[in-house]
Amino acid sequence: MAYINSLLPSLISGLTTTLEIFIITLLISIPLGVVVAFGRLSNIKVISKTIQSYILVMRGTPLMLQLVFVFFGLPYIGIALDRNTAALVAFILNYAAYFAEIFRGGIDSIEIGQYEGAIVLGLSKVRTITKIILPQVIKRVLPSVGNEVINLVKDTSLVYVVGLGELLRAGKIASNRDASLIPFVAVGTIYLLIVMLLTEGFKRLEQRYSYYK
Numbered sequence: 001m002a003y004i005n006s007l008l009p010s011l012i013s014g015l016t017t018t019l020e021i022f023i024i025t026l027l028i029s030i031p032l033g034v035v036v037a038f039g040r041l042s043n044i045k046v047i048s049k050t051i052q053s054y055i056l057v058m059r060g061t062p063l064m065l066q067l068v069f070v071f072f073g074l075p076y077i078g079i080a081l082d083r084n085t086a087a088l089v090a091f092i093l094n095y096a097a098y099f100a101e102i103f104r105g106g107i108d109s110i111e112i113g114q115y116e117g118a119i120v121l122g123l124s125k126v127r128t129i130t131k132i133i134l135p136q137v138i139k140r141v142l143p144s145v146g147n148e149v150i151n152l153v154k155d156t157s158l159v160y161v162v163g164l165g166e167l168l169r170a171g172k173i174a175s176n177r178d179a180s181l182i183p184f185v186a187v188g189t190i191y192l193l194i195v196m197l198l199t200e201g202f203k204r205l206e207q208r209y210s211y212y213k
Contacts, residue, residue, distance in 0.1 A: 003178075003180075003182065004182070004186065007174055007182075007183055007186060010170045010173070010174060011167065011170050011171065011174075011183075011186060011187065011190070013165065013170065014165055014166050014167035014168070014169060014170030014171070015167045015170075015190060017159070017164055017165060017166045017167070018153075018156045018157075018166045018167040020084075021084075021087055021088065021091060021156045021159060021164075021166070022152055022153055022156050024088055024092075025088065025091040025092050025095055025152060026095075026149065026152065028092050028096075029091070029092045029095040029096040029099055030099055030145070032092065032096040032099075032100075033095070033096045033097075033098070033099025033100040033102070033103055034099075034100075034103050034134075036051055036054075036055070036096055036097070036099075036100035037099075037100040037101075037102075037103035037104040037107060038107070039051045040052060040055065040100060040101075040104050041104060041107060041108075051100075054097065055097045055100060055101060058093060058094050058096075058097030058098075059097055059098065059101070063090065063091070063094050063155060063158055064158050064161055066090045066093070066094055067086070067087060067090045067091075067158060067159065067161050067162055068161055068162075069090075070086045070087075070089050070090045071083065071086035071087075071090075071161075071162040074086075083159075083162045083163055083164050084164065086162055087159045087162055087164060091152075091155070091156075095148065095152060098148050099145065099148065102141050102144045102145055102148065103137060103141060105141070105144075106136075106137035106138075106140045106141040107133065107137055109137075109140055110133055110136060110137065114132060114133070114136075115128065115133075118132055135209065138209055139206070139209035139210070142202060142205055142206050142209065143202075143206070145202075146198070146199070146202035149198055149202070150195055150198055150199070153191065153194055153195060153198065154191065157169070167187055167190060167191070168187055170183075170187070171183040171184050171186065171187035172184075
């Protein structure tokens with residue numbers, strides 16, 4: 001127990017960085033993903049094709065490579081970002097692309113008759129989307145969004161490539177220093193607890209939206 005207590009300061013520091021990257025990425029990438037999804041479905045070909053190319057690049061290249069490019073590559077064209085900002089930019093752009101494809105699939109699954117019915121009722125396009133379409137889309141995509149959110153928790157460990165001291169890196173340092181696997185067990189337990197909380201949260205969200213068929 002004394003050894004575990006000695007690990008807590010470094011693990012808590014690493015956990016703080018992990019949660020910061022996770023929460024900020026989530027708060028920005030999901031709304032951005034919705035906007036990108038509607039842009040992907042736009043009838044304006046320039047917008048649709050540009051967004052399609054962006055999604056292809058983000059989903060077709062490793063997140064680690066994107067992190068390296070944003071932090072080490074952008075300074076070559078005069079854009080220098082600090083470690084935290086670079087990590088957030090890479091994560092947000094990457095996950096917004098994945099969320100966009102999830103939401104696009106959800107939007108495509110809505111029957112055309114619902115749009116036509118909203119027009120008959122005299123609803124504006126904004127009200128149709130916010131009051132009729134999006135609630136149904138959210139219900140349909142929640143399982144997929146939940147999977148991506150859980151992946152995001154684990155992907156935060158990649159920020160070590162830009163020198164950030166996140167949770168897993170804190171465990172590695174302690175393990176190498178003390179020649180012990182206990183730090184990894186502690187880190188794994190923390191990740192597991194986070195995933196369990198998220199799983200329960202998404203379960204409750206699915207129940208909340210269960211009245212949408």
